[in-house]
Amino acid sequence: GAVVSQHPSRVICKSGTSVKIECRSLDFQATTMFWYRQFPKQSLMLMATSNEGSKATYEQGVEKDKFLINHASLTLSTLTVTSAHPEDSSFYICSGRGRVAEAFFGQGTRLTVV
């Protein structure tokens, strides 16, 4: 299957700082990128959907000013958690989809805000 590379895999940051998570599609062009959040032993919670070159569409209840998504190219999308707080600690996963229907996931980023 296609590969989506997500970095960093783990990050610890201080409360009030911002953290950027990168996702790159290595062998396909991700026209759409999905960003998810996952709490322990729970399923994926879609945060937002971004199409290359367009503004992201956020799910209800997700603060767009807090979770900034950029999808400037067909191979790179970023999620920036701004002014992070301990309640933002979670597992964040990106997923890219190209011309086909399947979506391929990154390895995930475990964010801990202290």
Added chain:
Amino acid sequence: QKEVEQDPGPLSVPEGAIVSLNCTYSNSAFQYFMWYRQYSRKGPELLMYTYSSGNKEDGRFTAQVDKSSKYISLFIRDSQPSDSATYLCAMGVANSKLTFGKGITLSVRP
């Protein structure tokens, strides 16, 4: 009624058993059906992808889709301890987000 229902489990089977995982759905517009496997603290990995009704086999894995019953299944033959993971069904329509089941945790006992 939720769009996608998946038995929450957990499910524990002995090594070598045949495992059957299932999801039902309510949206008749769904065209694409996928199964993902997720190991702890990792991103989901695409296992099987099927379009519309039918069966698809890949090694020890078989995916079935019955659109008339709005029911999909994943069968794992000769299950191995390395198959122990959470399995998520997902489905959708073209150019739209995927809808996921809640996932079922499978444990294969040696």
